Amino acid sequence: MSRLLVVFFKELVDGLRDRRSLMSAMIFPLMAPFMSAGLLGLIVAQASDDGTDGGDPELAIIGMEHAPNLVAALDDRFDPVAYEGDDPEGAVLAGDEKVILRISADFGEDFVAARPARVEMLYDDSRNDAQSRVRRVRRAIERYAATVGSKRLLARGVSPALMQTVALDEVDLSTAEERGARLLALIPMFVIMSCFMCSMYIAIDVGAGERERGSLESLVLTPASSFELAAAKWGAAVVFGTVGVTVAVVLSLWACRFVDLDSLDMSLAAGPREIGMFLLVCLPLTAFAAALQLLVATFSRSFKEAQTYLSVLVLVPMAPGMATMVKPVTGEGWVMAVPALGQQLMMGNVLKGEGLPGMDYLLGAAGCGVLAVAAVLACGALLRREQIVFGR
Amino acid sequence: MIEAQQLRKTFGDVVAVDDVSFQAGDGLITGLLGPNGAGKTTCLRMIYGLLEPGRGSVTIDGIDPHRDPRSARARLGVLPDSKGIYPRLTARENIAYYGKIHGLRGDALNARVETLVHELGLNRVADRRAEGFSQGERMKVAIARALVHDPSNVLLDEPTNGLDIMSTRAMRELIASLRDQGRCVVFSSHVMQEVSALCDRIVVISRGRVAAAGTPDELRQTTGKDSLEDAFVALIGSEEGLEG
Numbered sequence: 025m026s027r028l029l030v031v032f033f034k035e036l037v038d039g040l041r042d043r044r045s046l047m048s049a050m051i052f053p054l055m056a057p058f059m060s061a062g063l064l065g066l067i068v069a070q071a072s073d074d075g076t077d078g079g080d081p082e083l084a085i086i087g088m089e090h091a092p093n094l095v096a097a098l099d100d101r102f103d104p105v106a107y108e109g110d111d112p113e114g115a116v117l118a119g120d121e122k123v124i125l126r127i128s129a130d131f132g133e134d135f136v137a138a139r140p141a142r143v144e145m146l147y148d149d150s151r152n153d154a155q156s157r158v159r160r161v162r163r164a165i166e167r168y169a170a171t172v173g174s175k176r177l178l179a180r181g182v183s184p185a186l187m188q189t190v191a192l193d194e195v196d197l198s199t200a201e202e203r204g205a206r207l208l209a210l211i212p213m214f215v216i217m218s219c220f221m222c223s224m225y226i227a228i229d230v231g232a233g234e235r236e237r238g239s240l241e242s243l244v245l246t247p248a249s250s251f252e253l254a255a256a257k258w259g260a261a262v263v264f265g266t267v268g269v270t271v272a273v274v275l276s277l278w279a280c281r282f283v284d285l286d287s288l289d290m291s292l293a294a295g296p297r298e299i300g301m302f303l304l305v306c307l308p309l310t311a312f313a314a315a316l317q318l319l320v321a322t323f324s325r326s327f328k329e330a331q332t333y334l335s336v337l338v339l340v341p342m343a344p345g346m347a348t349m350v351k352p353v354t355g356e357g358w359v360m361a362v363p364a365l366g367q368q369l370m371m372g373n374v375l376k377g378e379g380l381p382g383m384d385y386l387l388g389a390a391g392c393g394v395l396a397v398a399a400v401l402a403c404g405a406l407l408r409r410e411q412i413v414f415g416r
Numbered sequence: 417m418i419e420a421q422q423l424r425k426t427f428g429d430v431v432a433v434d435d436v437s438f439q440a441g442d443g444l445i446t447g448l449l450g451p452n453g454a455g456k457t458t459c460l461r462m463i464y465g466l467l468e469p470g471r472g473s474v475t476i477d478g479i480d481p482h483r484d485p486r487s488a489r490a491r492l493g494v495l496p497d498s499k500g501i502y503p504r505l506t507a508r509e510n511i512a513y514y515g516k517i518h519g520l521r522g523d524a525l526n527a528r529v530e531t532l533v534h535e536l537g538l539n540r541v542a543d544r545r546a547e548g549f550s551q552g553e554r555m556k557v558a559i560a561r562a563l564v565h566d567p568s569n570v571l572l573d574e575p576t577n578g579l580d581i582m583s584t585r586a587m588r589e590l591i592a593s594l595r596d597q598g599r600c601v602v603f604s605s606h607v608m609q610e611v612s613a614l615c616d617r618i619v620v621i622s623r624g625r626v627a628a629a630g631t632p633d634e635l636r637q638t639t640g641k642d643s644l645e646d647a648f649v650a651l652i653g654s655e656e657g658l659e660g
Contacts, residue, residue: 030516034505041504041545238590239501242561245464247486251445413466414497 027248045225053220053272056214061279087127097168116146122154123147127272212371213345218336222268223261223314230257231321232330251404258400261314273302293377301380305370308392315399344368361386361391422472432458433624440491440602445595447611450621456604464494482627485646493567499558503547511560518565532560552583572603620651627651
């Protein structure tokens with residue numbers, strides 16, 4: 025045990041003196057909150073832009089004079105103005121106008137004759153910021169069309185209810201927190217990446233660095249067993265990872281306060297209690313990340329080789345976060361034991377304000393813990409192999 | 417006291433070491449002399465227990481390093497083939513680290529490190545980080561690290577490789593002083609002069625086998641040559657790999 029501590033403290037001191045590994049360990053957790061809060065702010069700003077921009081938005085219309093009734097109906101929610109340019113398509117593509125309506129010259133004639141009267145809506149579907157406006161305009165026109173249609177049926181003595189064959193009532197049961205959680209998958213994702221980033225360089229240094237410098241042969245000749253060496257090196261990497269992830273968690277949740285989620289009718293739980301739960305969730309993951317990285321780094325002959333493998337490995341834990349944003353994953357049971365995925369889900373639940381169920385936590389910790397120990401044991405076994413000790 | 421009995425090691429089809437036996441006594445310097453690639457390093461690795469011999473056995477003060485590595489290592493100081501030290505630690509910290517792993521603490525540790533720093537002439541650089549050290553200074557730190565637990569047996573793999581003349585001289589004095597302290601010293605070299613100047617016993621290794629063994633005088637007698645260099649050439653059978 026004392027040998028283990030000797031090696032552990034030496035690796036810590038050595039790691040702290042390595043400016044490069046210290047910098048790269050801390051840069052990510054310091055940047056992550058700004059990236060997640062910044063991205064979140066951007067998404068919120070776009071989504072909450074309900075096409076209103078405050079007050080009634082302007083709506084450019086070509087041929088207003090052909091459909092005064094329609095324009096009057098739109099006037100309720102928009103500020104209709106005549107479009108005066110001569111290249112409406114260009115204006116939409118350039119983003120100068122989000123939507124332009126073009127009312128056909130035959131509108132009045134068709135309308136009176138009860139034929140479908142044509143209105144063109146010009147928009148660019150690839151523009152995220154135009155989509156809510158497009159929805160709003162479409163809804164307004166459909167509403168007008170439905171009103172007119174009902175009146176026509178009534179005038180002919182037919183109940184408009186005949187046209188409505190199915191009554192669809194949409195009942196949205198998601199809580200504000202749950203709607204937010206989908207966006208908030210960003211935060212756990214960056215936190216999880218911090219777990220992997222912060223221990224990476226020290227793991228490379230104590231693993232591949234020991235081999236590359238040619239000090240491993242002398243080290244394994246000491247009375248310290250290969251498992252003591254592996255465990256001590258792992259411990260040093262876990263310390264780096266834990267410090268980094270703590271910084272990332274505290275800053276990320278603190279940064280959330282500056283994102284205006286109310287405008288989206290969303291809220292998230294990000295108080296001191298949540299910070300504590302995040303740290304609890306992350307610690308086993310950090311232990312797993314460090315062990316896996318140490319194993320890979322010990323397997324690598326050189327710093328560069330290890331760096332190549334590990335920078336790819338760092339991308340893997342992003343997958344659950346990405347998947348959660350595209351399609352919400354609901355986790356139960358064994359899913360929590362999958363490293364990174366389980367933590368992503370647990371942290372998501374914490375942000376939703378659901379807290380941290382003990383069973384989930386134990387599963388997550390056990391999954392990471394078992395794999396971490398296995399990786400450390402494998403690393404110890406590697407350190408006994410002739411190819412590793414002598415192969416440079 | 418180190419004894420090697422009929423050591424054999426193969427890597428695939430290549431026989432690196434075959435039937436190597438020798439004895440290295442306390443208070444004596446035993447030199448393993450042979451051209452590059454003769455199997456010296458492989459022999460030493462089997463002796464210090466990191467390489468499993470295909471056949472044969474090794475004992476260090478009567479202990480088999482493959483059966484009881486911890487006791488064997490406690491009696492063995494090794495300067496291995498790769499002599500890297502930690503560049504971000506000072507010379508003193510590099511030495512003390514190994515002392516602590518060997519269980520030294522407090523005053524005993526400080527005293528031992530101080531003695532080694534003094535004996536190896538590291539005073540000037542003792543508290544500097546090792547990253548800027550010369551080859552000679554790095555070698556000295558690596559040797560101090562090997563000796564920190566005061567082992568009675570010392571194995572040095574090419575201890576003068578890459579050193580300039582002054583450092584080589586200092587190294588020879590150090591090796592002689594280790595013998596004078598009563599230790600069993602085994603070192604390998606491909607440099608004739610060094611071996612003849614230092615060794616009480618020489619084991620000539622060629623193509624993985626012991627070509628001859630004995631005192632320098634005995635080697636001259638068995639080959640009938642006047643100079644040790646001629647004797648060496650006669651034993652190895654060619655001038656290939658001879659340097660000096």
